[in-house]
Amino acid sequence: MDISKNYFEFIGLPVSYHLDRSELSDRSRDLQKTLHPDRYAHLSDHEQRVAVQYMAYLNEAVATLKSPLLRAQYLLQLQGIDTTNESSTPMDPMFLMQQMELRERLEEVASASEPFEELEELNEEVASMLDRLRTTFVEHYEANDLSAATSDVRKMQFLEKLVLEIERLEDKLED
Known part of the structure; x- marks a missing residue:
């Protein structure tokens, strides 16, 4: 194991936006079994610390690769x-x-006669926009048009924040 490898290499997946989530889960589960710090409890403090670092790196890698936005950013x-720098790209x-x-x-x-229907419609619209952006991100990234891919990611960040706000409002309305 080598934590100087990128997340894809560390887990044993091809460097690509498209990934098989079940393969990611299977590989991460296998690595968790191998790297779990409890397996190293009988070894030196240094080896135990290394095991903890590997496990933390694995957890960070899995969380990043599971998220479409974080994977694109990565x-x-x-x-x-x-x-992640807010002013890195003009919008x-x-x-x-x-x-x-x-x-x-x-x-x-909140003031609509059918707020949950309005929220659902808005959520579907934003989800559709996110799907389109993910598709264009892949096209731009694979064509090595990194400027356009960066613009796509920045837009995805805006939409992901909006999804969170929609979810918060839905929770608030349910209370």
Whole structure:
């Protein structure tokens, strides 16, 4: 095992946005059995610390690769592109206008006659937008158009935040 490898290599998967989630689960489960710190309890403190580091790296890798957004960000990170910096990429003005409109609709949900229906409709619309962005991200990434892929990821970040806000409002309305 080598934690200097990228997450894909560490787990034994090809470096790709598309991955088989069941294969990810199977490989991570196998690695957890091998790397679990309890297996190293009888060894030196140094070897126990290394086992804990490996397990932490595995957990971080699995969490990153399971999430479509984090996986896309990680793929770009492997190319030297940081998408977590808010000002790293200028945003498409049309996309920003669309985001403002979606957020206005979200604000109006609580006063709607059928708030849960409005939320469901908004959630489906955002999910559809995310699906399209994931598809275009893959196209751009595989074509090595990293600028466009970075723009796609930044848009996905906005939409993921909106999904969380929709979920929070739904929880609030249910209370």
